[in-house]
Amino acid sequence: MPREVIDAAEKYGIDVIDVIMAQLYLRDPSESVRLRLELTRRYLAEAKEHLNRGDAVQASEKAYKAVEEAVKALAEKYNLPENQQAVKEGRWYTYLLLKASSRLSRMLGDWVLDGWNAGYSMHVWGFHETKLSINDIEPLMGRVERLVNETIKALGQG
Numbered sequence: 001m002p003r004e005v006i007d008a009a010e011k012y013g014i015d016v017i018d019v020i021m022a023q024l025y026l027r028d029p030s031e032s033v034r035l036r037l038e039l040t041r042r043y044l045a046e047a048k049e050h051l052n053r054g055d056a057v058q059a060s061e062k063a064y065k066a067v068e069e070a071v072k073a074l075a076e077k078y079n080l081p082e083n084q085q086a087v088k089e090g091r092w093y094t095y096l097l098l099k100a101s102s103r104l105s106r107m108l109g110d111w112v113l114d115g116w117n118a119g120y121s122m123h124v125w126g127f128h129e130t131k132l133s134i135n136d137i138e139p140l141m142g143r144v145e146r147l148v149n150e151t152i153k154a155l156g157q158g
Contacts, residue, residue, distance in 0.1 A: 018091045025076055025087055036073035037157050040066050044148050051141060060126025063137070063144045066118025068097060070151040071112070075100040077155055078107070094120075108154055115147020144148045 001016070009016050017039075025032040047062035072092060075083040082100040086092040101116035118140040126132035 013091075015091050018086070021072075022087045022090050026082075029076060029079075033073050033076050033155060034157070036069045036076065037152060038156060040069040040073060040148055040151065043069060044145065047141065047144070051134065051137070054134055055150070056132055056137055057127055057130055059134070059141070060122035060132060060137055063141055064119045064123035064127065066148055067115055067144055068092075070147050071097050071101050071104065071116055073155060074104050074108070074112070074151055078104070107152070111143075111146050111150045114143050115150075118143035120145070 006016055009019075011128050019033055021036065025034070043066035045063045048057050048068060049061055050056075050059035072083075072086075075086075080103055082103065084098040086096055098116065098120075101113050105111075105113035122132065122137055122140050122144070126137050
């Protein structure tokens with residue numbers, strides 16, 4: 001896809017991946033879940049690489065992206081109302097991710113909400129505000145890893 005198209009979409013708050021994934025979900029939900037899990041794994045690996053290099057800012061953002069994709073994969077698998085709304089609107093809003101995390105936590109266990117909260121804290125305080133150090137994010141990373149690992153198990157993709 002031409003970079004100009006992606007840049008223009010992002011300028012208007014359009015997440016190209018979410019638009020494509022929503023269309024894919026409508027055609028083949030299992031493929032959408034599989035691809036989201038692949039993204040989850042990739043983002044977690046990248047977060048660990050940044051952590052090992054001492055880059056707290058990028059480690060925080062990649063960890064958040066891993067959490068975001070894990071929650072979306074679970075919401076798609078269970079076809080939660082939040083997923084239905086995201087598909088209808090063509091994007092996931094942060095409040096929908098929080099609502100989905102709360103619902104999934106009641107269904108699957110506290111690990112979902114714990115992971116979401118850790119990832120979102122890293123996104124805000126580690127990435128946007130750049131207030132967290134490696135020492136601050138290491139304990140949060142454990143919660144993110146648990147969310148990813150439990151998501152993989154819950155979706156039978158281990």
